Amino acid sequence: MPNIKIPNQIQPLTRPHNSINPVQPPPSASFGKTLQESLAQVNRLQVEADAKINDLATGRQTDIHQTMIAVEKASVSFELIMQIRNKLISAYDSIMRTQV
Amino acid sequence: MDFFDALNTSSAALSAQRLRMNLISGNLANVNTTRTSQGGPYRRKEAVFAALPLDQSFKRILADRRNNNIASVKVARVIEDRNPPVMKYDPQHPDADAKGYVAMPNINLMEEMVNMISATRGYEANVTALKAAKDMALKALEIGR
Numbered sequence A: 001m002p003n004i005k006i007p008n009q010i011q012p013l014t015r016p017h018n019s020i021n022p023v024q025p026p027p028s029a030s031f032g033k034t035l036q037e038s039l040a041q042v043n044r045l046q047v048e049a050d051a052k053i054n055d056l057a058t059g060r061q062t063d064i065h066q067t068m069i070a071v072e073k074a075s076v077s078f079e080l081i082m083q084i085r086n087k088l089i090s091a092y093d094s095i096m097r098t099q100v
Numbered sequence B: 001m002d003f004f005d006a007l008n009t010s011s012a013a014l015s016a017q018r019l020r021m022n023l024i025s026g027n028l029a030n031v032n033t034t035r036t037s038q039g040g041p042y043r044r045k046e047a048v049f050a051a052l053p054l055d056q057s058f059k060r061i062l063a064d065r066r067n068n069n070i071a072s073v074k075v076a077r078v079i080e081d082r083n084p085p086v087m088k089y090d091p092q093h094p095d096a097d098a099k100g101y102v103a104m105p106n107i108n109l110m111e112e113m114v115n116m117i118s119a120t121r122g123y124e125a126n127v128t129a130l131k132a133a134k135d136m137a138l139k140a141l142e143i144g145r
Helices: A001-017 A031-058 A064-096 B003-030 B058-065 B109-144
Strands: B046-054 B073-079 B084-091 B102-104
Touching: A031 A064, A031 B084, A064 B003, A064 B109, B003 B073, B003 B109, B046 B102
Parallel strands: none
Antiparallel strands: B046 B073, B084 B102
């Protein structure tokens, strides 16, 4: 009898907790998707820099510094994505070196 | 990416200084010009700079209202110097008036040279700021190494 009674008393306390939906990560927050988005942005900057170089070479744009800045932006963001890649590969290596 | 804000601001400043430099070279080139399409001698041109928020998104305007936004720069307008032209006595000149005086542009060569140095130094300062911002970003990437 006491065994049955105790859960009955506890249940009201736990009910509010049960009513809250378990926290699920929003689908857009997955790591792969974030990585893909930042990759796309890096690619966009590369394409932009390419277009600026083309514009400068063909005389459509006369601002040298804007072309240089676009190239620098592309270079720095590429450097960032390379660092992320290096981290990923070193993590993979660490896992592969795990003793079994 | 907020890191690009510094680059974009410097880029706008470089464009502004470049336009100023173009105006100064125009002034220097026309130091003896007595004929223009508006009639009369050439008038000295000068750029007026205006600060403006980097872009017009809601976030930016909010940051601007809270006074912690970085301000970019642009050339608001190009003004013409309203000082009267310098009258030079030269009866042989085809543009001389009845008394033999020619209206010459009100350009002071030394003033233009000083402005040119200022524009060049301003350009250099902005290039240095740009390089520093880039170096900071690259230094931050070295943390992981």
